[in-house]
Amino acid sequence: MAHGRCIRRYFKRLLLKKKMVFNDTNTTYFNETNYFDEHHVPDIVIHYTIAAAVAMGICLFGIVGNIIVFWYLFFRIQRNKYTVYIVNLAVADLLLLTFSAVLMMVNINTLVGSTPEFEGTVGFLTFLEIMYDLSQYSGMYFLTAISMERCMSVLFPLWYHNHRPKKLSTIMCICLWILGCTESLIENLICPSEDFRNQTQACTGVEIMTFALSIFICLPLMILSSVTLLIAIKRTFRNRYPPRLYIIIIAAIFIFILSVIPFNFLWFLMYFRRLPSIQDTLSLYFASIISVALSSTANPYIYFIVGRLWKQKSNHSIHDALHRAFKAEEDEKEDIKISEEEKTSPNSGETNSTSCNSDQTHDNNT
Template identity: 80%
Template sequence: MAANTTHFNETDYFDGSHVPDLVIHYTIAAAVAMGLSLIGIVGNIIVFWFLLFRIQRNKYTVYIMNLAVADLMLLTVTAVLMMVNINTLVGSNPDFKGNVEFLTFLEIIYDLSLYSGMYFRTAMIVERCISMLFPTWCENYRPKTLSVIMCVFLWILGCTESLIENLTCPSEDFRSQTPVCTGVEIMTFTLSICICLPLMILSSVTLLIAMKKTFRDQYPQRLYIIIIAAVFIFILSVIPFNFLWFLLYFRHLPSIQDTLGLYFASIISAALSSTANPYIYFIVGRVWKQKSNNSIHDALHRAFKEDLLLF
């Protein structure tokens, strides 16, 4: 996101009569993103703690635990970034010492968590789809440590992509459309829109078809619902803004108002996607017909329980 991030000293480009209204709107947007992030931080901390200490792990909870870490990082950085942005908009010391370096650091961590989270969602639903299509292979030949290996690889991939994007294509080069930035934008667009998005959609459709055929007479396995819901929310809330940032690079959104509006919309949407996940787990894991025995531990245990007899 670094190449796409707009610093707020660019409000100098606004028409003078519109600056106060825009500052109010953007301050409200930053406050909403910060509040949403704090709610998500609480939920992801709870999920991570239960997955780490209280719930028996399987090949999918490894992905979900790493996804919770990625979401927690993204939401924490978002909260801090929004505080910096509010200070820039209405604070008394918007250009504090080390401002640029601090923002760059935040953007690197933000992109690392955003990209890694996208890869975890993709790997999780693809593996679930493969387990359904090739159950014998998965039972007999799938390496036991595959989930761990994949998570390490995806963290490295997300970190590499974030460093390349933020260090080789700063905001000034992004606006100038340098050849390096063009290559970086094509790389990020290819990974997110051309690779991850089709894999997510194809695997989700396959699982939905399987759910319809396999679970006609019984409630579908909760893990199916969790994986598909997490992926669908990410597709609807994050992927469209990745596409719009790509269009922005080629000047399809030329005004600074459009750029800042897209910036805050993408921040809020990413925060919403990361915040929703832990609450999806709890809602899916609850037994709604029972008033008791609906503790967080029991709900998460039911949500992540894998019934191997279904494959």
């Protein structure tokens, strides 16, 4: 998460001076950094421009999907405890993709534009960094919260159904937005570019805090909840199809871990001067932007695909797909029923099989 802000500052500081580097390889700046090779600069600029354009295309594709999800879940489908998280996650992904696209436009202007510096550049880039980090942190927290809540409903279905506060989802979303905003402001205001470059104690503490929150708190919780849901799917798959919400959570977490988490280690390498050249830094920067955009873009299409699973009708609508994807109340009641049967019956397998057969007979009669 912090890597995006840190690399963008390197990008801004170095590429805004590209003309000086290109025209005079003997300048003090080039001698101190030894970043660019004079013969490879044009190719590098072209490659980075193409990468920025690809990232913009992915962002636009994801913006459309998240707008559709937000529209249907907020206005057309009755909300439940899980869709509240999904709506907020869609908003966070939408903000992230929007500001990523704007950031790529600024980067393209920096690379090939005639006026890379414009009035208010510093303030505008700081605003982009704050909003980018806010949406990214909040999205990570929403994904962690919904996975843990579903995990609790699987582990303790009776307690969860009877004692869960009705407004818990709303309260949690408000708190997570505040947490993401606070973390973004602290990271961007307490650790500006100069402090980051000089590795001040305050900046080091901020970087360690953001890294610990994502790697040592959110990541283990996501993995734990995913393993729990996989076990639940294996337990119930013999008798009925697994709840679609389980698959959505597991798929979203899997994509997030593969595409986003590895780049969180980049801040460590860059902060402690472990990246050998600016080519490596900027390549990883664009790779991280594209990966984050892919993760945020994939979420709405996961909802659409999973919502259409195990449905034999050929005519599908987005409304029906999303409604089936997040229809969790019946799944919770079924989990509670199975839990009670396992406690009361010594032959839980026979009981579950009988229950499944009776349900199928009832569906046929209906």
